[in-house]
Amino acid sequence: MTANGSSRDYRDVVLAAPVTVPYVRYSIRSAHWFVAQALARLLTASGLRKAAVDGLSLGSFMLAPDTAIGVTQHLGVTVRWLDHLPLGGACGIVALRRALRAVQCGDAEVVACIGADTNSVDAFRQSLGSFSVFARDAVFPYGSGGPNASFAFLTDYYMRRYGATREDFGKICVAQRDNALGYPHAIFKKKLTLPDYLNARLIADPIRLFDCVMPCAGAEAFLVMTRQRAESLNLPFVTVRSTCERHNAFPDDPIQTRGGWVLDREHLYGAAGIDPADVDFVQTYDDYPVMSVIQLEDLGFCAKGEGPEFVRRHTFTTDGSFPINTSGGQLSVGQAGCAAGFLGLVESIRQLTECNLARPVANARFGIAVGYGMITYDRGLCSGAAVLSRAAT
Amino acid sequence: MIPPLPKPPRKNPILRTRLPLLPPSARSRAALGLTAAASRGRFELQVCNDCGAVQYPPRESCHRCLSGKLCWRAQEGSGELLATTTVRHSHDTFFQERVPWRLALVRLDVGPTVVAHLHAGCPPAPARVRLGARLDKAGQGVLVAFPMDEVPNMADDRQLREMTCDPKFRKVLVTDGKSAVGQAVVRGLAAAGADLIWVGHAEPWKETARFAELATLPQVALLPLELTDSQSVREIAAEIGGKVDILINTAEVHRTHGISSRSGVETARAEMDVNYFGLLRLAQEFAPAMRARAADGQSSAVAWVNLLSIYALSNFPPHGTFSASKAAALSLSQCLRAEMRSSAIRVINVFPGPIDDEWNQTLPAPKLSAEALAKAILSALQDGVEDVYPGDVAQEWLARWQESPKVLEKELSI
Structure with missing residues (x-):
């Protein structure tokens, strides 16, 4: 295994709009509901319209039989950059890394990174x-x-x-x-x-x-965008x-x-x-x-x-x-x-x-x-x- | 130290008999190699034909060189006990009824780290242990970490007993006690601590050597049982079916000759009537009662043993109709095994080579003694294996059959 080579820095790309969909022990909603609530909170926190989000990264275990693509239609979003990361405890970091590069390279302007899952009474046992x-x-x-x-x-x-x-x-x-x-x-x-x-x-x-x-149900999310965009939106x-x-x-x-x-x-x-x-x-x-x-x-x-x-x-x-x-x-x-x-x-x-x-x-x-x-x-x-x-x- | 298994108390007839549950039984196709080996009492792991890497869990390709040419090879199983735990909260209903449940993480000397059931005789980690494979209640191969050396009451380990069919403190029906094999099985069961042994005997007027002696064993109860008579089987099942923990079907009719040296179908029909239909009658009458008692406490209904023949695999023309009846019985036994699986009752098929009896008189040695065959059946129960090929002839035929069934057929037809 090789160590990390020299890689480009992330200058001029930033993270903003940290949001949480409050956790509940059990939910009768599907993971899609939590994704949607997270996206809604991202829009509220950033003041962006839905159409301004042109990248979506989803970390979720419970979307089956959907993947991220099915969720785009579910949420009515049109994006030009899409990622699905059922990587559990690593999905946030991996989503962040990919989204940073996408924005840096101009493949997307605003990427919503969302980690969301639900939990019905027997879901955890079934997932094991x-x-x-x-x-x-x-x-x-x-x-x-x-x-x-x-x-x-x-x-x-x-x-x-x-x-x-x-x-x-x-x-x-x-x-x-x-x-x-x-x-x-x-x-x-x-x-x-x-x-x-x-x-x-x-x-x-x-x-x-x-x-x-x-184990419970809930969601966490943030936006990745250019510094310039964040400043123009007046976002911390x-x-x-x-x-x-x-x-x-x-x-x-x-x-x-x-x-x-x-x-x-x-x-x-x-x-x-x-x-x-x-x-x-x-x-x-x-x-x-x-x-x-x-x-x-x-x-x-x-x-x-x-x-x-x-x-x-x-x-x-x-x-x-x-x-x-x-x-x-x-x-x-x-x-x-x-x-x-x-x-x-x-x-x-x-x-x-x-x-x-x-x-x-x-x-x-x-x-x-x-x-x-x-x-x-x-x-x-x-x-x-x-x-x-x-x-x- | 493992405390010796106490004799179970008498069953309280007021309490509901618990229904059998199975441990998680889903496996990928690759993983069934472990099960296939364990069903014959072997511990095998996947080995790469190209680079020799030993791997676990089973995969579709070699994790080292990516070769797709994998085979299963017997393993010695020694390794280092790295860590242990005792599961006290399980997500599965089978284990929920059985917690606390001991588990081991073991680094095998051949490379892989494995999760295994932990035998109570193992010392605390770190320690040397020996891995073995067993069939669990779902009939799937699982790994068990054993102590390097025998410890007292080894078979009485609570978890191991869930994977074996030890006759100790169990009630057993041996369907035919008149044959030398049947008698040897009964004596073996008595020595292994069986609680009660019903011994069936057809044609009560017919005396055979040493049969009367069996009745002097304190555990033995003789029963008139005629497998060719549906009524007889039904009546006996009504009487004892709800108590039988292990059924050992030793009844068989064996006549020599193939097709052309005998006219008519009467002899063949007599063979089929016991060897095939006898099994079918037993299965129809006894299996439902046994299935209902598959979780009936420490000494639940646990196993069904069929005495087949190595000739069930490929027809031995000098004993052609007998071979056909055993092939039919094998096929039916696979059906029985599938139907018994949901109740966790193990169906054990025994495939002996020629037994040293009057019907194999003209065959050359080596022939299997009744005692050796009985010992193989007892071991199969104690180790919880599914398929047994006792004796050198059976082992050799099995090897030939596994290499090429067609070549074996051609060899036997000369």
Whole structure:
């Protein structure tokens, strides 16, 4: 595998209009409804007419038998650039990368990037057995524990190998819940204490209830456009300093303890022109707390295996040291299918444009949003990240 | 340590008998290679013919060199237990009734990392373990991580018992106890801890050697059972059908000769009447009752065994009509297996080569002793396999048949 080569920067292309379709545990609406609501909110937030959106990127698992093309007619939009990304936790970062280039190259002027999914009462169970060929053949018939069982393996191994404790993971979950208490759209609205976390019901040892995200319905979205367009619309925006994307990294590792970020972090910081120390907050892809720790290591905030020590040194709250998942992350906001891949990006845009719904991180200039996901067999295959920056005034 | 399986308490007749559920059974075609091997008690993985890479999960092409030439090869199965978990919340109804359920993540020495059911005898991770393949309740091949060495009460592991048909504490019907094979099976079952063994015997006036001895075993109850008589089968099924956990059909009629050396169809009809229609009568009367009890606690109805013949695969002309009756029985047995599948009752087909009895008198050695055949049947139950080819002759015929059914037919017609 090669490291990232030198790639063009994203000068003059920006992200604006972060929107959320509030999450609900279950919905009788289809994913199309959530896509439509997200698009409507994008138009309201930007003041654009529907016809002005000439690019559409959709991250969704639940559109079947439709793909993005069916959705164009469903929503009555005419676009000249279209993308469909059922990539779960990575779809936001991947959508962002493609849309930035499309706008930069003039293939589209305004791209709506939407992550949306619904959740009916039995939908999550039904999705597990058909998530991937490998899951159907070689994972689901074994106890049918879903992602909880898969991440239980990774958590069990990481704890033994690197000395992480339940308290370490609990600290992350408790801090994120504190962050979520300041965010109106979080599914969980009750304070979580460390004893609550430690004594919760066992789900798949060593994973307990509050290590798991809550599947729900909802949507997250933003617009990609030129800086000039954003300025003419008088929209607050953020710039993108650098991004990375990697799929099926380290296939020969016996078990996942690292992701593609290890291959790409040098590029990520180099192209961004910053060091890890300059980062003011990180939105990890927190489908389970062990993955947050692995991402912090792989993104260079501490060395491999020093994650537990790093956790013990920081508070992770918006008002403390090293804020992560400033709106609460999936662990507290909920996991609305592919919207989860957008959650960190949308929150980052809010943090860097003074459009906060959650409590602000004071004087934040740089934030990283992380994408991770698609555990089609024994490990998450996708990893990605984006360094976002407050627009220079 | 695995505690020995306790003798199940008597069934409470007031409680509703639970309905059988299956674990998730959908598989891609490529993945059925694991099932096909496990049905014969083998652990095989996909291997690339071009570059030799061993891979799992099964794929359509080699993950290393992209070759489409893949085959399945037996594996020794040793590996490193990387991580374990115990599922306490399952998304599937079958497992919901059975949690907590132990799972392993194992790095095989030959390369792939696999998810497997975890035998309770395995030490905590990290540890060396041995992977094996079993058929699960859905009849699909699954991987099981076993301890490297035998541990006490190995077969009593709660999860493993869901994949096997161990006769321990179970009630068994052996349809014909008069043959040497039937008697050996009954003695084997008694030694394996069967709770109760009904032994069928047709033609009560006919004495055979050592048959009377069977009745002295405390587990044994003799039953007059005539497979050529629908009424007889129906009456016995009405009496014991709701209690039989394992049915072992050892009844067969075997006469020599092919077509031209005998006139008339009476002999062939007698063979068909027991070997084929006898199975059909049994299946019609016993299968519904057994299916209803497929989830009846620790010692539920679990297996159906058919004594076929290796001649079912390809006709052995010197025993031509017998071969035809066994081929018919094999075909019917596949139908029975399909119908039993939704109830998780395993249909086991046994394909012996020539048995050392009076009807194979003129055939050369090696011939299968009744004891060896009985042992193969017991092992099939204990290991939960679906197809058994006991003895050297059966193994050789199987290999020839697998390589080319047409070549085998030509060889046999000379």
